[in-house]
Amino acid sequence: MSAPPTPHPNADHRVDQAHPGFFTPRVILKALLLFLLINLVFVLVYPLDAVGGLSVYNRLVPGRVRLPYGDDPSRAYTLSLFSLEAMFSSHEIDAVPKAADEYRVLLIGDSSTWGYLLPPGQTLAAYLNQTTLTLPDNRHVRAYNLGYPVMSLTKDLLLLSQGMRYQPDMVIWLVTLESFPLDKQLYPPLLLHNPEAVRELIAEYDLPLDTNDPGFINAGPLGRTIIGSRRTLADWLRLQFYGMLWAATGIDQYIPASFTPRMEDLPPDENFHELEPPHLNFDQLAIDVLQAGQQAVGQVPLVIINEPMFISQGENSHIRYNYYYPRWAYDDYRLLMAESSAANGWRYLDLWDAIPASEFTNSAVHMSSSGTAQLADLLCEVILANAVDLP
Amino acid sequence: MSLLQILIFGLFSMAVGCLPPARWRVWVLLAGSLLSVYWLQPSIPIRALDFWLPSASIGVTLLIWAITVPKDRLNLRSNQAAFALIAVLVLMISMTRYSGNFCCLTPSRPPQIVTVLIVIALTAGLLYLVYRAGVTSRRMAAIAVLLIIGLFFLLKYSPLSQSASAILRRLSGQDASLASSFDLAWLGFSYLAFRLLHVIRDYHSSKLPAYTAGEFLTYALFYSSLTAGPIDRSQRFIQNDLRSTVTVTTSGRLRGLERILFGIFKKFVLADTLALIALNQQIAMQTHSSFWMWVFLYAYALRLYFDFAGYTDIALGLALLVGIQLPENFNRPYLKTNLTAFWNSWHITLAGWFRAYVFNPLTRALRISPRRFPVWSIILIGQIATMSLIGLWHGISWSFAIWGLWHALGLFIHNRWSDWMHPRMAGVGANRNLNLGLSLGGWFITFQFVCLGWVWFALPDPSAALQVFRVLFGL
Numbered sequence: 105m106s107a108p109p110t111p112h113p114n115a116d117h118r119v120d121q122a123h124p125g126f127f128t129p130r131v132i133l134k135a136l137l138l139f140l141l142i143n144l145v146f147v148l149v150y151p152l153d154a155v156g157g158l159s160v161y162n163r164l165v166p167g168r169v170r171l172p173y174g175d176d177p178s179r180a181y182t183l184s185l186f187s188l189e190a191m192f193s194s195h196e197i198d199a200v201p202k203a204a205d206e207y208r209v210l211l212i213g214d215s216s217t218w219g220y221l222l223p224p225g226q227t228l229a230a231y232l233n234q235t236t237l238t239l240p241d242n243r244h245v246r247a248y249n250l251g252y253p254v255m256s257l258t259k260d261l262l263l264l265s266q267g268m269r270y271q272p273d274m275v276i277w278l279v280t281l282e283s284f285p286l287d288k289q290l291y292p293p294l295l296l297h298n299p300e301a302v303r304e305l306i307a308e309y310d311l312p313l314d315t316n317d318p319g320f321i322n323a324g325p326l327g328r329t330i331i332g333s334r335r336t337l338a339d340w341l342r343l344q345f346y347g348m349l350w351a352a353t354g355i356d357q358y359i360p361a362s363f364t365p366r367m368e369d370l371p372p373d374e375n376f377h378e379l380e381p382p383h384l385n386f387d388q389l390a391i392d393v394l395q396a397g398q399q400a401v402g403q404v405p406l407v408i409i410n411e412p413m414f415i416s417q418g419e420n421s422h423i424r425y426n427y428y429y430p431r432w433a434y435d436d437y438r439l440l441m442a443e444s445s446a447a448n449g450w451r452y453l454d455l456w457d458a459i460p461a462s463e464f465t466n467s468a469v470h471m472s473s474s475g476t477a478q479l480a481d482l483l484c485e486v487i488l489a490n491a492v493d494l495p
Numbered sequence: 496m497s498l499l500q501i502l503i504f505g506l507f508s509m510a511v512g513c514l515p516p517a518r519w520r521v522w523v524l525l526a527g528s529l530l531s532v533y534w535l536q537p538s539i540p541i542r543a544l545d546f547w548l549p550s551a552s553i554g555v556t557l558l559i560w561a562i563t564v565p566k567d568r569l570n571l572r573s574n575q576a577a578f579a580l581i582a583v584l585v586l587m588i589s590m591t592r593y594s595g596n597f598c599c600l601t602p603s604r605p606p607q608i609v610t611v612l613i614v615i616a617l618t619a620g621l622l623y624l625v626y627r628a629g630v631t632s633r634r635m636a637a638i639a640v641l642l643i644i645g646l647f648f649l650l651k652y653s654p655l656s657q658s659a660s661a662i663l664r665r666l667s668g669q670d671a672s673l674a675s676s677f678d679l680a681w682l683g684f685s686y687l688a689f690r691l692l693h694v695i696r697d698y699h700s701s702k703l704p705a706y707t708a709g710e711f712l713t714y715a716l717f718y719s720s721l722t723a724g725p726i727d728r729s730q731r732f733i734q735n736d737l738r739s740t741v742t743v744t745t746s747g748r749l750r751g752l753e754r755i756l757f758g759i760f761k762k763f764v765l766a767d768t769l770a771l772i773a774l775n776q777q778i779a780m781q782t783h784s785s786f787w788m789w790v791f792l793y794a795y796a797l798r799l800y801f802d803f804a805g806y807t808d809i810a811l812g813l814a815l816l817v818g819i820q821l822p823e824n825f826n827r828p829y830l831k832t833n834l835t836a837f838w839n840s841w842h843i844t845l846a847g848w849f850r851a852y853v854f855n856p857l858t859r860a861l862r863i864s865p866r867r868f869p870v871w872s873i874i875l876i877g878q879i880a881t882m883s884l885i886g887l888w889h890g891i892s893w894s895f896a897i898w899g900l901w902h903a904l905g906l907f908i909h910n911r912w913s914d915w916m917h918p919r920m921a922g923v924g925a926n927r928n929l930n931l932g933l934s935l936g937g938w939f940i941t942f943q944f945v946c947l948g949w950v951w952f953a954l955p956d957p958s959a960a961l962q963v964f965r966v967l968f969g970l
Contacts, residue, residue, distance in 0.1 A: 127745055179777065345771040349778065352787030 143329040150328050152336055156189025159198070160344045165351035167196030169224045170249040171263070172343055172356075179358035181349035185339035186297035188266055194343055197248045197270050207243040209487060210250050210267045212260045213278035216411055216469040217251030219476070221359055226473040227251075228278075231480030232487075239491050243273075245484075254292040255283040257393040258313065261305055262295060265400050274487060275401050277394075278411040280469055281437040282428050284389040285377045290317050297321050309396030363466040367427045369419035376433035384436040391444055398450060405490050410441055410454040412471065412479060414464035426468035451490055458482055496535065496722060498763065501809055504531070504718060505755060508816035512743035521737055524717070524817060525577065525709045529553065529584050530600060531718035536682045538602035541660065542667040546605040548681045550585060552716060554618050555643070557581075559691045560711040561625040562635045563698040577709035582615055636695050643688050650679055652891040683721040685888065689848055690715050694729055696852055706733055713737060719813035723806040725824040725844040736819040743818040754812030762805030769798035774953045779963045788966045795953050796946045800829060803842070829945070832937035833913075834905045837945060845885065854881040874910055878903040889952070894960065898951040905944055 161167045171191050174180035185191065192198055202208055211217050211229050219227030229249035237245040250267050252259060260277060267275075289295075290313060295302050299320035306313050326332050350356055374381050379388060398406055414426045424430045429437075438454060445452035463475025471479065496504070511523050532549040539545040589611040592604050605611070628635055649655050653676035661674035694711075697703040706714070706729065714732045772778075774788075774795040782788050807824040814821045826840035838846050858877040861868050868876075879900065886899025950967075954960045964970075 127749070131749065178771075341768065342771060345768060348772050348787065348790060352784055352791070353778070353781040355781060 143331065146330045146333070147325060147328045152187065152333060153189045155337065155340055156187040156191075157193050159190070159193035160347045161194040162196065162199040165347040167199050168194050168347075168350060168356055169196055169230065170218055170227065170356065171195060171252050172346075173218065173253050174357070176358045177342065177346065180356060181346045181353065182356045183339060183342055183346065184293070185336075185343060186294055187336055187340060188262075188298060188301065190340045190343055192266055194347065195248070195250075197250070197267070202271050205243050207239055207245045207274070207487075207491065208270065208272045209245055209247045209274045209276060210264070210270070210272040211247055211276050211278070212264050212267070213251040213411065214255045214260075214280065214283060214469065215251070215253030215467075216280075216471060217278050218249065218253045219251070220253055220357075220467075220470045221363065221465050222357075222473055222476060223359065224354060224356055226476060228476050228480055228483070231477045232483060235480065235484055237484050237487065239488070245487055248272075251278075252294065254294065255280070256289050256292050256295070257283045257390045257397075258289040258302065258305070258311070259292045259295055261309075261393050261397055261400065262298065262301060264397055265301075265305060268400060268404075272401075272404055274490060275397075275404060275406045276409060276483060276486065277397060277406060278409045279394070280411050280413060280428075281376075281434055282469075284391070284437070285379075286312065286388050286390050287377065289313055289390050289393070290319055305396070309392070309399060311392055311396060312390075366414050366464050366467050366470070367418075368416055370416055370421060370424040370427065372420045372423055374423060374430045374432065376430050379433060381430065381432045384433055384440065386440060389437075389440070391440070394444070394450070395448060398448070405451060407451040407453065407486055407490050408441075408445065409483075409486070410438065410452075410456050411469060412455050412457065412459040412475070414461050414468040415457055417461065428468050453486060455479070455482060496806070496809065498759070500535070501755065501759065501813075504813050505752075505816065508719070508751070508813045509748065511817045512748060520817060521709055521713060522580070524737070525713045526580060526584060528713055528716045528718045528721070529581060530588070531721060532682075532716050533588050533600050535718075535722055536602065537680050539678055539680055540669075540673070541663045541678055542669060543603070543606040544663060544667075544678070545602045546589070548679075548684075549601075550611075550614070552681070552684065552687055553581065553585070553712065555646075556687065556691065556712055556715045557618070557622055557708065558625060559639055559694060559715075560706070560708050561622045562639055563694055563703055564626075564708075564711075565703075565705045566626070574708040577707060577712070578619070580709070581712070582619075585615060586611065633699065636698060640692065640695055643691055646684070647688050648891065650681055650684060651887070651889075683716075686720065686722075686724050686726055687715055689726045689845070690729070693726070693848060693852065697729070702730075704730060704734060710737055717814070717819075719810040720821055723803065723810065724842075725807060725810065725822050726848050727821055727844065731822070732819065739818065741818045743816065747815055747818065751812045751815030754808045754815060756812075758805045758808030758810075758812060760805070761801040761808060766798050766802035766805055769794045769801065773798040774950070774963070776954055776959055779954055779959055783966060785966055785969045788963060792946055792950065792963075792967070796829070796949050799949065800825070829942055830938065831941055832934045834902070834909045834941055834944060835913075837941055838902070838906065845888070849881050849885055853884055854878075857881070871907075871911065875903075875907050878906045878910075882906065892955070893957050894951050894954060897957060897960075898948055901948045901951060905948075 168182070172182040172194055173184050174182040175184075177183040197210075209232070211232075217228055219230075224230065227249055228251075229247040232245065232247035235245075239245065248267075248270070250263050252263055257279065260279070260283065264275060264277070290302065296317075296319045299317075299322055302313075302320070303315045305311065306315050323332060330337070376384075377388075379385055394408060397408075413428070415421075416424065416426050422431070425434050434456075438456065441452060441454065444450065459471060459475045459478055463472045463478070464470060465472055507527055511520055511527070514520055514523060532552055533546070536545050536549045539548070586608070588600055589605040589608050591600055592606070592608065625635060649659055656676035656679045657674050660676065660678035661671040663678070664671045664674050694703060694715075710733045711729070714727070714729050714737065717727075717732070720727065772791055772794045774791040778791055779788075782791065804825045811821050811823070822844050824843050824845075826843065828837050828841035831837040831840055854877045857880055858873050861873045861876060882903035883896055883899040885902075886895040886897075889895045889898075947964075947967075950960045950963050951957070954963065
């Protein structure tokens with residue numbers, strides 16, 4: 105006959121004696137019920153927007169000067185996230201109500217406006233603010249960078265619609281042809297992860313886009329639980345922690361010491377996306393999104409700028425202007441923009457060749473610091489010319 | 496360990512804890528530990544090295560067993576089953592080479608099975624020779640100590656690791672110019688080495704009981720403590736727990752699960768979040784504000800604690816599930832009111848190891864030395880030797896050496912201060928406010944001292960650490 109089991113010297117037997125045999129199942133059952141209950145409450149309340157609105161930025165640390173976007177969070181001290189609330193509440197524009205003497209200008213656009221490869225103090229918005237531009241009515245122009253490094257007019261419209269709650273006095277929307285093709289309007293992850301907001305835009309402005317785009321990431325009932333929302337919650341938390349590094353270092357983008365320069369010699373390719381020469385099919389361009397932008401801003405002046413781009417002098421430059429654009433397509437686009445602006449009464453300025461080729465960095469639309477400063481000087485004139493309700 | 500690995504180890508441990516009779520446990524734990532040595536090993540760019548390093552862990556452990564086992568009480572034949580199990584498992588793992596992506600025990604494809612068979616045969620032959628050496632075992636033990644320390648030096652000294660990596664790359668037909676000191680990521684060797692050194696030292700002191708090969712391997716390579724300790728003593732692990740026929744109780748299981756959950760929270764929630772802002776070389780060079788530098792330094796200190804203490808909790812919890820009570824490694828170290836108390840509660844098993852095998856023998860030798868040393872110098876020499884070695888255990892570099900010296904001097908100063916204060920404190924025992932003030936002051940100074948010490952620890956070179964000190968103090 106074998107000896108009875110010896111109790112472990114460190115074992116606490118009070119628990120077992122009090123609830124013989126049932127203790128573990130009961131603990132597990134209670135934990136499971138509590139877990140389900142918390143998740144159920146979370147599904148019902150679904151507080152992600154409220155959580156996104158909670159922010160250390162503008163309270164414990166300074167607001168960011170541009171929307172969070174990061175390829176390499178550990179070096180950029182920021183990250184790309186999909187919560188619009190969290191993105192905007194981390195931005196300096198969310199800091200304080202607009203002052204009476206502030207003339208608020210929102211800059212909307214792609215990576216060029218956001219300032220890819222430029223430190224925060226050398227972006228378009230930063231240079232505009234450095235000019236300390238004052239209007240005749242003594243209001244000080246204060247520009248806010250709401251650019252985001254993805255090329256899609258619908259993405260711009262989404263950020264513009266969010267930005268309108270900050271009472272802008274003027275919106276400057278920098279666009280380029282690459283943001284226009286209809287087939288790439290909904291590709292940015294930021295849009296795909298915000299299907300409801302995008303659907304609202306599509307419905308409100310009757311945009312020629314699919315409200316049931318298969319790329320949309322719809323949160324089902326499980327996706328609305330804490331488990332399903334863990335990525336959003338973790339991203340929000342990381343953004344808050346990176347705020348300390350932003351405050352300490354002023355870094356919000358990893359800028360490598362060297363980069364591959366924009367392409368000078370170009371392939372002899374005449375195609376632009378699915379479109380072939382000799383003319384653009386305007387039905388495949390998202391011109392309607394620009395019109396939607398005009399409606400979204402209401403009475404606020406919206407100035408559309410065809411942003412500067414690199415114009416190659418290299419091989420096959422007689423066929424293409426640069427990596428993005430064959431000449432025929434871009435020329436057609438400029439014509440379309442000019443005609444549409446005239447027809448619709450848009451405030452439009454074509455600055456496509458305003459900046460010298462030497463001022464472009466790693467892409468046909470990314471400008472150097474001095475190129476950006478030159479563009480800022482041009483925009484000062486635009487702001488002065490388009491500011492309304494002035495004495 | 497990843498969360499998935501912790502889950503699988505947890506389920507495995509729960510199953511082992513339920514095994515009746517308990518004597519089977521050692522076999523299952525041995526098999527589990529051997530498999531985990533391969534499974535936990537991270538990927539290495541040198542071909543098949545992530546198979547050979549875990550194999551080397553097993554080989555070195557068996558070698559030390561063969562050297563230290565009392566030949567009059569245990570023979571090779573009585574361990575045949577353990578040897579067979581080890582050989583079969585290693586061969587099975589090497590055969591996963593032919594299973595495509597089906598098996599995932601090793602991070603890359605194991606080497607040719609013929610090569611593995613040859614190495615197993617050579618290892619078996621070496622073990623036999625070592626075992627037969629009999630009376631010369633003590634000399635063998637000395638050689639084994641040198642071998643372990645040599646391996647340790649190779650792994651911890653970057654230039655040497657890089658050279659070794661280049662040689663291994665050449666041998667495996669790879670580009671030697673890509674060699675890096677990080678290539679020789681031998682999982683758990685730091686802890687394994689200290690367990691084996693402890694066994695050899697106790698063998699020398701005739702304090703080592705007889706263990707079977709299976710027991711010895713399970714102790715040295717126990718899966719829960721393989722990656723981050725604690726460094727248990729073989730006598731306690733094997734005699735008290737492994738051989739015990741204790742039935743794992745429900746409360747034991749619950750305590751284990753609770754410990755694992757706390758560990759997961761500390762490691763994956765607290766430590767990994769703090770890691771975002773913890774001081775490192777990049778942050779150190781980019782931060783010019785004293786306030787933020789202090790914040791990042793405190794974040795580093797807390798991150799280090801939660802990371803290590805979290806892993807320890809997980810290790811202890813997994814062990815509890817199979818009825819093994821591993822020693823504690825932390826006891827609220829950042830709340831201690833003096834540096835000696837800190838070192839009695841931070842990485843307790845490592846500090847205990849060095850106290851037992853370095854500090855005590857060294858100070859004893861100095862005390863009985865014909866040349867009479869003053870007490871203070873004995874303490875100073877003992878602290879400097881011990882803490883420098885603890886520093887170098889983390890890596891052979893100036894930064895770790897200075898970190899060790901920093902603490903050695905701190906411990907020495909505290910020792911002298913305590914001696915000076917002791918008679919003067921006789922009358923203030925009843926004064927609660929004074930005691931409270933002294934405790935708070937002691938805690939504050941200790942915590943700051945430890946945190947400032949982490950500056951040397953966190954940064955790869957002393958010049959970067961000095962730059963951080965300049966920013967911290969606004970110099």
